[in-house]
Amino acid sequence: TIVSGKEIIQQARTEQYAVGAFNTNNLEWTKAILHMAATQKAPTFVAASMGAIKYMGGYKTVAHLIQDLDDALDVSVPIAIHLDHGDYDASLAAIDAGFTSIMFDGSHLPLNENLARTREIVQIAHEKGISVEAEVGSIGGEEDGIIGNGEIAPIADAVAMVNTQIDFLAAGIGNIHGAYPDNWHGLNLDHLQKLTTAVNDAAGYNVPIVLHGGSGVPDDQILKAIALGVAKVNVNTEAQLAFHQAVRDFVLSGQDLQGKNYDPRKFLAPGVVAIEKSLTERMSIFGSIGKA
Ligand code: G3H
Numbered sequence: 001t002i003v004s005g006k007e008i009i010q011q012a013r014t015e016q017y018a019v020g021a022f023n024t025n026n027l028e029w030t031k032a033i034l035h036m037a038a039t040q041k042a043p044t045f046v047a048a049s050m051g052a053i054k055y056m057g058g059y060k061t062v063a064h065l066i067q068d069l070d071d072a073l074d075v076s077v078p079i080a081i082h083l084d085h086g087d088y089d090a091s092l093a094a095i096d097a098g099f100t101s102i103m104f105d106g107s108h109l110p111l112n113e114n115l116a117r118t119r120e121i122v123q124i125a126h127e128k129g130i131s132v133e134a135e136v137g138s139i140g141g142e143e144d145g146i147i148g149n150g151e152i153a154p155i156a157d158a159v160a161m162v163n164t165q166i167d168f169l170a171a172g173i174g175n176i177h178g179a180y181p182d183n184w185h186g187l188n189l190d191h192l193q194k195l196t197t198a199v200n201d202a203a204g205y206n207v208p209i210v211l212h213g214g215s216g217v218p219d220d221q222i223l224k225a226i227a228l229g230v231a232k233v234n235v236n237t238e239a240q241l242a243f244h245q246a247v248r249d250f251v252l253s254g255q256d257l258q259g260k261n262y263d264p265r266k267f268l269a270p271g272v273v274a275i276e277k278s279l280t281e282r283m284s285i286f287g288s289i290g291k292a
């Protein structure tokens with residue numbers, strides 16, 4: 001069932017677990033995410049980046065794909081159709097197309113501009129019951145052309161952003177998109193604690209925090225981050241690596257040459273199984289299984 005992002009994330013924040021926001025790339029990915037959400041009874045965000053949306057044929061195509069598959073697969077658990085790292089125009093297009101959750105990422109803009117643009121998106125989105133995520137500081141690394149310098153989010157910026165009436169906040173706390181380098185220092189959990197305390201005080205309720213760059217973050221750090229206010233963890237690279245490895249193994253074993261395995265529905269099947277396994281492992285760590 002398609003719902004707003006807020007409906008999913010606020011419950012997670014209150015009950016101290018996190019939901020997965022899993023990036024989709026195509027039909028197989030979308031089906032795998034919805035199938036696992038339903039099987040594991042886990043409220044879930046299906047996320048699409050601007051790059052993936054372009055690849056998949058546009059905002060309406062993606063929104064309809066998720067909505068129609070949700071119906072067709074009879075998914076009764078709450079699902080949000082989420083724009084990941086959208087710019088201003090992308091946010092408007094996604095709102096128009098029927099997304100139920102928007103991440104406006106103005107983290108590369110000067111703070112005042114980021115705040116002003118976020119306020120505009122919040123107003124337009126909230127009128128339609130659509131939730132908004134915004135970002136302060138910066139996520140390191142690169143995702144789909146979005147490059148960040150990894151700036152730790154200043155507390156004052158986080159408070160100012162929460163005052164724009166956003167529904168959940170992404171903050172740079174040492175997290176990085178893609179694989180973590182060997183010399184990575186880990187999440188800055190002390191900073192996260194200070195940040196959540198400050199934003200909760202300013203907002204007067206427990207603001208859900210979003211952890212980007214979920215792939216490769218060790219389980220114990222995920223659990224600590226959830227205890228400190230993270231209620232949504234974004235995961236992309238891990239599922240891509242799992243898919244790639246499984247399809248590669250299938251080909252290297254020569255099984256792709258047997259029978260009718262050239263049929264893409266068979267050729268890609270081991271990859272889909274691998275995505276599903278990877279998503280389920282993450283849902284289990286996040287604590288979202290059985291919450292719907
Ligand atoms: O917005 C999406 C995520 O932050 C994904 O990051 O590819 O490192 O899991 P990841």
Ligand code: ZN
Pocket residue numbers: 085139143177212213234
């Ligand atoms: Zn991200």
